[in-house]
Every structure is written in structure tokens, then in C-alpha cells.
Amino acid sequence: MADTTVFVCPGCDRNDFKSLRAVKTHFELKKHKLFCDPCQKGFTNVWNLLQHTQKHQKPDQKEKIPSGSSPLPPPATQGRKRAPKPKSNPKPLVVQPVVEVLPFPSHPWSPAAPRSPVEPTEMESLDLQIEALNLQPLVITRTNRHAVLGLPEQSLYLRYLLLQCHNNIRLRAQGFIVETITDDTRRRPSIPKSLFLNTPAAVSSEAPRKSAVVLDCEMVQVADGLREVAYITAIDFLTGDVLLDHYVQPDKKVVSWDTRYSGVTCDAMKKAVRKGQAIMGWRRARQHLWKFVGPETVLIGHSLNNDLDVLGIVHPKIVDSSILTSEAVFNELLPGQALLRTWSLKTLTQELAGYEIQTAGKKGHSAYEDTMATRDILIWCIRNQKLWAIWSAERRDAEKIRALEHELAKIQAKLEQVKINKEKSDKEREEEKLEIMKLAAGLS
Helix, strand or coil: CCCCCCECCCCCCCCCECCHHHHHHHHHHHCCCEECCCCCCEECCHHHHHHHHHHHCCCCCCCCCCCCCCCCCCCCCCCCCCCCCCCCCCCCCCCCCCCCCCCCCCCCCCCCCCCCCCCCCCCCHHHHHHHHHHCCCCCEEEECCEEEECHHHHHHHHHHHHHCCCCHHHHHHCCCCCCCCCCCCCCCCCCCHHHCEECCCCCCCCCCCCCEEEEEEEEEEEHHHEEEEEEEEEEECCCCCEEEEEEEECCCCEEECCHHHHCCCHHHHHHHHHCCCEEECHHHHHHHHHCCCCCCCEEEECCHHHHHHHHCEECCCEEEHHHHHHHHHCCCCCCCCCCCCCCCHHHHHHHHHCCCCCCCHHHCCCHHHHHHHHHHHHHHHHHCHHHHHHHHHHHHHHHHHHHHHHHHHHHHHHHHHHHHHHHHHHHHHHHHHHHHHHHHHHHC
């Protein structure tokens, strides 16, 4: 069936364009204008209009706590200072596009198996829109080095994330619990599988859940060789707003705080509990997370299976930055095949987002820092898809070389062993030859 999608010029209502690029060319040639609703000032460029409408926009009101919900303890800082936030950060005014936003296309390096029931209907629509946004200097700005998304981007990026959610085959291959009735194949279980719960739907009286949330947990060692969550951070992917940032008091006795990795110390936990800054137990931490996360929320993380494992959560929509970047490199693997390797959050942040994390040494990681880094990595991948493809190709070539070098090293080791065996055999044969010659000389 032929594609009948057409696009409309917002300046003259002409509706026979086959692509957004054609609309853009026509709009510029005809010198059409867009008008600001409050003052009716005309503009020939949508980005000049966006910049102008900033002066009409008022800062958003702070989000209210849902009625009837238990209050959260005041957020902690995990022992590290955080860069001060600007006093005001007004968001750009929404300019409703005339052209319909279509689903994001599948990429040539994506796995062949579908990741979402949503089928793309236009191969270049969102590509062109994201590219157009990225060409404008005001679209993405940085506050304290972290990316800030304008409202037009938030809509496009959310649709991208929905199409990139991993299927259960891939998640199961990477160690996720995807159903509460499946066998437990975890190498290092933290919570009994019988205590895992599916993310519940929102109650009508509650506030709407977030569209996309980034999650990171820090764990400590407890009795019986298990792990429990000791710190939880969750942020809104689209806005960067902090939703949760709290210590979590483990239920069982802590045998090792793993401060080098967790960033949590016994003294810091006691202080947080004493001041009321800690959530008591992993079950309460899960309940607090579910105030912001529903079944339709895209849950984002890096090696997120570890975080969901200590919270006992089965979630239907997951985007894992470690899986997403690894799939782009090993693009010929089938969904059921385990990825040959994944890259650490520290490496991806340095190579893609362009800054350093986890530099505190023995003081350990910061859940907030790791969460924001995961968000920045995904934003970079969405915004710089051509650079992402180049990075993936470079890593793919490097992995091929590394695999060949590994095979060559094995062959060289085998060759050396053959040489050693040959020398040993030659020596034994020479000795045997001498014995035979002596025996022959004696008989003669």
C-alpha cells in the first residue's frame, strides 16, 4: 500500500508536500511568517519565534505533593556537595506544530526484532525534526553541565524512548526478571523472587505518573550473602527534576558498606536516620518510587537489572543505556543472544557525554551523579545519532580487532606449547636413538 502521508505548510495551508524538508524549502522561498499569539509579531523562522516567546513565559509552579500520600523525608546529598541550581529556569513556550509528529524510524544498527508494538509509518519524520532542533543553539543548553530539554524536544525524545524499549527476550538474556512466574536465573539474587511485584497502575485519586524516569540505586552487603539498597535516586528524564534522592535503611544487618562503590558509610546512614532523611527499608523505597512510576512510564537506567533486583520490581517499559549502546555496536546479534560486552557508565559518560564521573576514589559513587550521567548519555545518543553511529562503528572494529588478537594469542600460546612438546619429543627420540645405537654396537 502506497504511503499517503502529506504535510501542510503553516504559512499558506498548502497540503501536498511529501516530506518536512519540502515544507521547509517552500516556507523559506515564499517568505511566510509565523505570528506570536500574545503580541502578533511576525517571524520568518520558527526558532526566532521560540526565542521571542521566552519573554511571555512565566516560570512553572512547583509540583504539588499528591494528597493522601505519605510525605518523603527531606532529600539527602550522600555526603557530597552539589552545584547550586539557578534561581529561575523558565521553560520555553510550546509552539504547537502544524505537521503531525510521526513515530521514530528504526535505525540500520538496531536489532531486527521489534522493540515496541508501535510500527513506524514515516522513515525520516522524527529524524528531520530532531536534526532541525539540534541545529539551533537555543534548543539544548547546559546548566551545571547537564543537558536541558526544551518542550519541543521532550515530545520527540519521549516517542523515541517508547520505540526503543527493550523486548523481554533481550531483557531476560541480560539478567532481568521480566515476569513474576518465570524461573529465577539470577547469578546473585538479592530479594526472593516471590517478593517481586509488577509496577501497579495509578489510582485515580493520585497525581499522574511521570512519562520517563531515570533510576539508580547504591547497594551494600547484608547478612546471608545478599545485597540491599542503601541509597536511591530518581529523576524525571524530560525535565531533570529530582524525584527521589534518599538514604534507605537496610532491613538486615549490614556486613559491608562497600563505600568504595556505594558512597554510603555507617555514620552517614545513622545521621540520615536520626534526622529523618532516610527511607526505612527497600519496600518503602519501592512504594515511594511507584508514586512517580506507573506501567506506562519508561524506566531508564544503566545495568538497571541490578537496581530492580534490590527493589523487587518487574517493569514493562525499560531502556537500559548499557544495552542500548552495546546493541548499537554488536548490531548483528539476535535478541536472544547475550551481548558480548557492555561499556561502563564511567566510560560512556567520558566518551559520549564528554565529562568525568566517579572521581571521588575511595569515597565511592554518587547515585545522583550516576543518574544524571545516564540521562546525559541517552540525550547525547538521541541528539547525535550520526556521531553515535560512528562511535558504534569504531567500537565494533575495535572489538573485532580485540577478538582477533585474543584468538591470535591463543594460537601463539598453542604454537609455543607445540614447540615445547616437539623439543621434549625430539630429546626423547634422540636419547632412544643413542640407546639403540649402543645396543647395536654391543651386539656387533
